[in-house]
Amino acid sequence: MLREMAVAAISTSQLTKDYGAGRGLFDLGLHVSQQEVFGYLGPNGSGKTTTIRLLMGMIRPTNGSAHVFGLDCVRDAMEVKRKVGYLPGDIPQFGSLRGDEVVAYLGGMRGGVDRRHVRAIAERFDLDLNRRFREYSSGNKQKLGILLAFMHRPELLILDEPTSGLDPLNQQEFYELLRETRAGGATIFLSSHVLSEVEHVCDRVGILRRGRLVKVAELGELTRIRVHHVEVEFAPGEEVPAERLRAAEGVEDLSVEGQRLRCTVHGNFDALLEAISGSRVIDLVSTEPSLEEFFLSFFGEPKPKALPS
Amino acid sequence: MIGIVFGLRLGRWGVVGFSLAGLLLVFAQTAGFYQVAGTTPGARAAFGSAMATLAAQLVALFPPPLRPDTAGGYAEFRGFHPLAVLFAVWALASATGFARGDEERGVVEAALATGTSRIALIASRTVGFALAVTVASAAAAAGFLIGVASGHETAAVQGVVEEAALLAVIGVACYTLSLFVAQMAGPRLATAAAGTLLLALFLDNSLSRAMSSLTAWRWLSPFRYYDLSQPLPPGGHFDARAFLVLIGISVLATAAAAAAFMRRDLGASLIRLPSIPHRPSYDVTAAPWWGVAVARGLYERRLGLLAWSAGMAVMALSFVALTKTIVQVLLSIPSLLPYLSIFVHQQLYPAVLGYTWFNVAELMFAAFAITYVARWSAEDSDGRLEIFLSQPLSRAGIVLERMAVLAAGAVLIAAVSGAVLFYASHQQGIDLNAQRLTAASLMLVPFALVFAGAGSLLAAWNPRAAVGLLGAFAFASYLDTELGTIYKFPVWLLDLSAFKLFGAPLLNGVNGRNLALMLLLALAGIGSSILAIQRRDVGA
Numbered sequence: 001m002l003r004e005m006a007v008a009a010i011s012t013s014q015l016t017k018d019y020g021a022g023r024g025l026f027d028l029g030l031h032v033s034q035q036e037v038f039g040y041l042g043p044n045g046s047g048k049t050t051t052i053r054l055l056m057g058m059i060r061p062t063n064g065s066a067h068v069f070g071l072d073c074v075r076d077a078m079e080v081k082r083k084v085g086y087l088p089g090d091i092p093q094f095g096s097l098r099g100d101e102v103v104a105y106l107g108g109m110r111g112g113v114d115r116r117h118v119r120a121i122a123e124r125f126d127l128d129l130n131r132r133f134r135e136y137s138s139g140n141k142q143k144l145g146i147l148l149a150f151m152h153r154p155e156l157l158i159l160d161e162p163t164s165g166l167d168p169l170n171q172q173e174f175y176e177l178l179r180e181t182r183a184g185g186a187t188i189f190l191s192s193h194v195l196s197e198v199e200h201v202c203d204r205v206g207i208l209r210r211g212r213l214v215k216v217a218e219l220g221e222l223t224r225i226r227v228h229h230v231e232v233e234f235a236p237g238e239e240v241p242a243e244r245l246r247a248a249e250g251v252e253d254l255s256v257e258g259q260r261l262r263c264t265v266h267g268n269f270d271a272l273l274e275a276i277s278g279s280r281v282i283d284l285v286s287t288e289p290s291l292e293e294f295f296l297s298f299f300g301e302p303k304p305k306a307l308p309s
Numbered sequence: 310m311i312g313i314v315f316g317l318r319l320g321r322w323g324v325v326g327f328s329l330a331g332l333l334l335v336f337a338q339t340a341g342f343y344q345v346a347g348t349t350p351g352a353r354a355a356f357g358s359a360m361a362t363l364a365a366q367l368v369a370l371f372p373p374p375l376r377p378d379t380a381g382g383y384a385e386f387r388g389f390h391p392l393a394v395l396f397a398v399w400a401l402a403s404a405t406g407f408a409r410g411d412e413e414r415g416v417v418e419a420a421l422a423t424g425t426s427r428i429a430l431i432a433s434r435t436v437g438f439a440l441a442v443t444v445a446s447a448a449a450a451a452g453f454l455i456g457v458a459s460g461h462e463t464a465a466v467q468g469v470v471e472e473a474a475l476l477a478v479i480g481v482a483c484y485t486l487s488l489f490v491a492q493m494a495g496p497r498l499a500t501a502a503a504g505t506l507l508l509a510l511f512l513d514n515s516l517s518r519a520m521s522s523l524t525a526w527r528w529l530s531p532f533r534y535y536d537l538s539q540p541l542p543p544g545g546h547f548d549a550r551a552f553l554v555l556i557g558i559s560v561l562a563t564a565a566a567a568a569a570f571m572r573r574d575l576g577a578s579l580i581r582l583p584s585i586p587h588r589p590s591y592d593v594t595a596a597p598w599w600g601v602a603v604a605r606g607l608y609e610r611r612l613g614l615l616a617w618s619a620g621m622a623v624m625a626l627s628f629v630a631l632t633k634t635i636v637q638v639l640l641s642i643p644s645l646l647p648y649l650s651i652f653v654h655q656q657l658y659p660a661v662l663g664y665t666w667f668n669v670a671e672l673m674f675a676a677f678a679i680t681y682v683a684r685w686s687a688e689d690s691d692g693r694l695e696i697f698l699s700q701p702l703s704r705a706g707i708v709l710e711r712m713a714v715l716a717a718g719a720v721l722i723a724a725v726s727g728a729v730l731f732y733a734s735h736q737q738g739i740d741l742n743a744q745r746l747t748a749a750s751l752m753l754v755p756f757a758l759v760f761a762g763a764g765s766l767l768a769a770w771n772p773r774a775a776v777g778l779l780g781a782f783a784f785a786s787y788l789d790t791e792l793g794t795i796y797k798f799p800v801w802l803l804d805l806s807a808f809k810l811f812g813a814p815l816l817n818g819v820n821g822r823n824l825a826l827m828l829l830l831a832l833a834g835i836g837s838s839i840l841a842i843q844r845r846d847v848g849a
Contacts, residue, residue, distance in 0.1 A: 056699055059846035078701050086699035088848070092692030093413070096497050097609070100594045105609070108599035109700040115593050122591035130590035134413075134496065134576075148696070 007070040009034045009156050009187035010055065014064035017050050025050045026211045028064070032189055032204075037182050039198030040191040042208030048191040049089050051208070052160050055189075056086055068156060085154035089161050089191075091145040099129035099136070099144055106148055113151050121147045124177065125170060138165040146174065150181065157181065159190040163197060175201050195226065196288050224267050229287040234259045235280035244275040251275070312425060312433025317441060319411070320403055324441045326777050327399050330784055331449030331476075335388035337788060339456025341795040342383045353378040360386070365638045366664060368518050369631045370394075375539045380460060381468065382542035384453050387791075389472055392449055393479050393535060396442060397507055400483035403441075405500040407434050408491035408566075418575060431567040435485060435559075442480035446473040453541070464541075471540035471547040478555045482531040483507055485562035492569035495578040501616055508620070516627060519634040531558050606714030614718050617677060621670070621726035628666040629733040635661050656816060658739040663815030666730065667749060671811055674719065674757040675783045681715045682764030682779050689772035695848040705839045708765060712758070712835055719757040723750040741815070749814035755827040759807040762834020769842035805830070 010032035018024045025047040032038045042048050053059045054066050057077035066073040068080045094102045099122075107113035122129055125143040136144065142165040149157055163171045178188055178201050192198050198205050205222050207215040217225070234240050242256050245263060248271035254263040265272055265286075317324065346356040357378025364373045364386060374386035411417050420430055450473035457464045487503035494502040514530035517523035527533045534551035573579040598604035607614065636657055688694045697707060727750030734741050763782050767775035789798065789806035803809045807830070810823040 053695075053846075053848055058695055058698060058848050060844075078703055081699060081701040084699070086696070088692060088695055088699070090692050092688075092696050094693070098594075100590065100592065101599070104594045104596065104599035105605055106696065106700060107593065108601070108605055109697065109702055111600070113593075115595075118593050119591045127591070128589040129592065130588060 007034070008032060008067070009036065010038075010066070010068055010189060012051075012054075012064065012066045015051070015054060015061055015066050016063040017047075017054060017059060018062045022210070024062070024211050025054070028213055030206060030213065030216075032187060034069075034187050035182060035185060036204065037178065037188040037190070037202045039202035039205040040189060040208065041193065041195065041198055041205050042191075043193055046208040047211040048193075048208055049160055050211075052086075052089075052158055052189075052191060055158055056081070056084070083155045085149035085152065085157045087145050087149040087157075087159040087162050089164075091141045094133035096132050096134055098132050099127065099140075102133060102144060103129065103147065103151060107151060110152055114153065117153060118147065118151050121150055121177070124173060139167060139170065142166055143170065146177075150177070153184075154186065156187045156189065159188065161192055162190055163192075163194075171197075194288075195222075199223070199226075226267065227289050228265045228269075229289060230263050230265050230269075230272065231283075231285045231287075232261045232263075232276060232281055233283040234261070235282050238280045241275055241279055245272065248272055248275040310433075312420070312430060313437045313440065315420070316407070316434040316437030319416075320406075320437070320441055322774075322777050323399060323403060324444055326780065327396065327442075327445040328448035330395065330781075331392055331445050332452040334392060334784075334788070335384055335449045335452035336456045337452075337792050338388040339380055339384040339453050340459045341792055342380045342456070343460035344795045346378065346380075346383070357382075362639070366635055366661060368635065368638070369515055369628070369665065370669070371515070372518065372536045372539075374542075375545055376542035379542050380457050380462060381464060381545065382539075384456065385472065385539060385541040385545075388453070389449065389476060389541065393476060393532070394511070396445065396476060396480040397483040397511070399445075400438070400442070400480050401487045401500070401504055401507055403438055404484045404487035405491045405503055408488055408570075409496045409499040412575060413496060421575075427570045428567045431488070431563060431570055435481070435488065435563050438484045439477070439481045442484070443473075443477045446476040446480070449473065449476060465543075468540040468542075468545060468547075471538065475535060475538055475540070475547075475552065475555075478552060478559065479531060479535040481559045482555050482562070485559045485566060486510075486531070489562045489566040489569065492566055492573060493578055493580045496576070497612075499578075501613075505620075512627065516631065519631050531555055534558075602710050603713045603717055606710060607717055610714070610718065613680075614721055617718075617722050618725040621673060621722055622729040624669065624673075625666065625726045625730040626733050628662065628669070629730060629737055629739065631665070632658055632662045632734075632739065633737060635665070658734075659741055659745075660813075660816050662730075662734070662739070662741070663749070663813050667753075667811070667813070667815060670726065670753055671756060671808055672787075674722075674753045675760050675786075675807075677719065677722065678715065678757045678760035678764060679776060679779055679783065681711070681718075681761060682768055683776045685711060685765070685768040686772040686775045689768065689847070692848065698847055704842045708769070708835065708839050708842060712761060712765065715761045716754060716758060719754045720751070723753045726750065745815055745818055748819045752811060752814050752819055752824065752827075755824060755831060756807050756811050758831035759810075759827050759834070762831040762838070764834075765838035766834050766841060769838040769845060 008031050010030060012028050012030045015028040015030075016024070016026050018026070023045075028047075028051060030051075040048050040051065050059070054061055055068060055073055057073050057080060060074060069083055071080050071083075073080055097105065103113075103118055107118070121127075125146070127140060127143045127147060131140075133141070133144070142162075146162060149159060149162075163174055166174060178190075182188055188201075190198070190202070199219065199222060203219060205217050205219070206213055207217070236259060238259065240256055240259065240261055242254065242261065245251050245261065246254055250266040250268070250271055252264045252266065254261065256262075263272075269286075346353050357376065360374060360377035360383065364371070364377065371386065371390040374382050376382035377386055407417075417430070421427065425433075450469045453469060453472075454464060486506060490503040490506050491499040510530040511532050513523060514527045514532040514536065517527040517533075534548075534554045537548040537551040539545045540547040569579045596608075598608045639657070639661070688697070694707070698704065727746055730750075731741055731743060731746050760779065760783060764775060764779040767778050767782075771778075786806040786808050789803060790808040792798070793803045793806070793809065804826055807827060810820075810827050810830075812820050812823055814820070
């Protein structure tokens with residue numbers, strides 16, 4: 001038992017998939033411990049899905065190796081897949097099959113699916129399994145994908161952008177399901193391009209950029225390096241505490257227009273809240289930056305052309 | 310204009326493939342004419358007579374040829390008439406692919422979101438197909454001209470242009486009729502409904518040549534108006550009124566399709582069956598077949614298998630009914646009697662039935678295999694294969710399961726059509742050897758497996774190109790048999806064609822060597838596809 005616990009849920013060494021022209025995944029060295037929730041963060045085209053497909057044995061590495069619970073992802077693909085629940089980035093089309101038939105189909109391929117567990121998840125997400133797949137909304141298709149990944153109580157969940165298409169209520173339900181699954185002993189590896197999502201649920205976060213793992217951070221570290229755009233509106237006649245805010249730790253790019261103040265906050269909000277305490281604030285909006293802006297801030301890279309000036 | 314270009318862009322491989330098919334088929338038949346018809350008037354007259362005899366056996370499929378002793382008459386019969394059927398299938402696939410496939414993929418929604426009206430969308434795609442089929446028809450006409458040039462003869466340009474125009478307009482008529490039906494039926498049924506209509510219209514016309522009871526109804530069929538012209542041979546004619554009727558059918562069907570499209574919701578059909586009261590459920594079905602490897606695949610395809618079985622059974626009934634008529638025609642040709650008594654050993658009915666029915670059945674089983682390969686390719690491109698492979702199944706296991714499902718489906722269809730053929734023949738007083746009929750019907754299974762094996766390899770190697778390449782393979786196999794004797798192909802090359810290997814099992818029994826070769830070809834396809842899929846990246 002102790003020996004089993006020591007094996008990493010996921011480990012990769014110099015894992016490379018080179019599609020040419022600088023596209024792909026390069027020299028990935030990753031270690032995800034058992035019962036860890038690991039967030040895999042990166043903008044579109046950064047190599048998240050390529051990593052996941054390499055772990056699932058869908059594609060073969062150009063170089064290096066990947067292991068799941070010590071099993072080689074290419075050589076022992078069958079054994080790996082017994083232990084893994086997989087949610088692909090795009091839910092495939094099942095046409096006129098009903099939801100329950102899709103579950104039975106894939107459950108029949110896998111074997112050993114607990115029907116009560118399936119029912120519990122379907123009820124939880126209010127997913128009507130008596131409807132045809134074709135009639136499902138994109139959110140319901142995503143719920144079905146989640147159900148298919150969780151239906152056999154896998155030891156490891158590999159989830160590619162799992163909350164895309166889910167409404168906020170179902171996103172919260174999903175986060176709760178993740179916490180319970182992790183508490184039940186499972187390991188979770190989820191990819192996302194939304195910073196706040198991985199903050200919700202992950203213990204650690206790997207940040208991928210242009211096919212390379214550039215940072216693995218604990219949740220606390222991520223909080224310290226996070227950035228928010230903040231807009232504060234003060235009550236009419238109230239003095240705007242601009243000087244106090246300029247002096248506040250982590251507050252940058254401050255501008256004032258009438259009673260409205262805009263700034264960027266690095267790390268937590270403690271200093272900002274302290275600076276505006278005592279002032280009458282009628283509105284405060286904090287916006288999470290896009291992942292590109294986060295990279296800009298974090299790595300000090302030049303602003304990509306696609307970003308608004 | 311941009312809609313027309315977009316439609317052509319989406320169907321570019323169809324244009325290329327069918328243009329090539331038209332060019333090659335017509336060229337090969339025309340050039341082949343000079344190889345087999347002889348050079349003297351007497352030799353050509355004898356050849357024309359032999360062709361007329363052959364045509365009498367195929368009267369249920371194609372109209373009797375005019376002047377088969379000339380390159381024009383021969384090419385029209387052996388090249389252009391089969392192409393009309395091929396172009397009808399292309400029209401069906403393109404129309405339902407646009408009306409339902411593109412709609413499911415969101416292409417139609419995206420086009421309408423740009424401000425394009427529904428009428429404009431229907432019109433642009435119809436014009437796009439009309440251009441595509443005109444290009445392919447022109448390629449076929451070019452094939453004829455090149456073939457005639459190879460025989461150091463010349464052809465009347467007007468006749469060639471009229472033949473190409475006829476081919477194009479029958480294609481457009483089939484496209485617009487399919488487009489109209491696709492608006493009526495739901496996504497699951499659109500192709501089947503449109504295909505059934507086209508088949509019914511085709512049979513209405515073709516069977517009317519042998520069954521007088523149908524002559525009163527053949528005006529309904531666009532194929533009737535195609536038949537009324539035979540412009541290619543010397544002394545041929547072009548019926549301008551029939552040509553205009555085909556254009557009229559196309560315009561009316563397009564207008565009807567546009568009107569129907571305007572009245573229905575996207576993703577829905579115009580005719581909606583009353584829905585069964587819906588009861589929400591959170592439970593998984595307890596049906597046991599989902600847990601059994603081949604049973605789940607058969608269950609998933611149950612409606613398709615039912616339709617194939619029913620369709621083949623109806624065709625078997627029709628061919629039995631036709632056999633009597635055809636045999637009477639053959640017996641009325643005194644010069645044929647010695648040939649019939651020598652070569653078919655008094656087994657005229659089994660010989661004719663074996664020739665007509667099993668020729669069609671071979672084509673249908675090849676088409677059956679191609680539909681399965683199309684599905685495997687779709688599974689690959691839309692992500693189903695990825696999610697199947699995320700279950701603890703090996704890639705080889707998936708290939709084998711696919712083949713087993715196809716084989717089981719083929720056995721079912723062969724058994725149903727064989728049983729119907731036997732029963733209907735018995736009712737008509739045609740006594741077939743039950744053992745030979747069983748063996749001949751079951752021979753269709755390895756025949757389908759040859760195409761499935763090749764398709765499996767193509768789907769594993771390049772799923773996007775698999776259907777087109779398999780279609781080309783089937784076409785080449787057919788040509789191999791058709792032209793092998795004319796051009797004196799080596800035996801090993803002929804043996805690569807499943808059409809040739811199938812032989813005439815109802816008349817001569819199953820040839821063990823040919824059966825073994827077919828199984829070998831199928832196994833080679835399966836084995837190599839397992840190797841190919843092991844090495845390929847899935848989902849990338």
